[in-house]
Amino acid sequence: MIVIMTQNMFVCDTCGNEMSSSHYHLPAEMKEANEIKFVHMECCSAEEIKKNLLSYAQNQIRFYHDIIDLVNDTNIKNIKDFEMKYGNYEEVSQGIRIDRDAYIASLISELKKR
Ligand SMILES: [Zn+2]
Secondary structure (H helix, E strand, O other), rough: EOOOOOHOOOEEEOOOOOOOHHHOOOEEEEOOEEEEEEOOHHHHHHHHHHHHHHHHHHHHHHHHHHHHHHHHHHOHHHHHHHHHHHHHHHHHHHHHEHHHHHHHHHHHHHHHHH
16 A cells, blocks of 8 residues: 655666656556566556556455454454554555556556557
């Protein structure tokens, strides 16, 4: 849910060019093993875009299930577990939150070109 701004976010991990050379203001996130790579939307294959959309949707479903679980069984431990997983208010508000609607629209816009 939260992306901490890091140095490697400014250069595409696929082509090595600056992120600012993209048409889109957001990089695509490619999850690999234990790391997240940031790449130009333009540098993603159709398969990578679809994989990205699918994992995004699955993460959102998990997130909302966790909210429902928390509402159904509210106690301080579960609240703290939720905050550990998704960040507490301070962490979320200070982190860089990706505009999810724009992210999905960017991926789909690129998918159209494949
Ligand atoms: Zn690139």
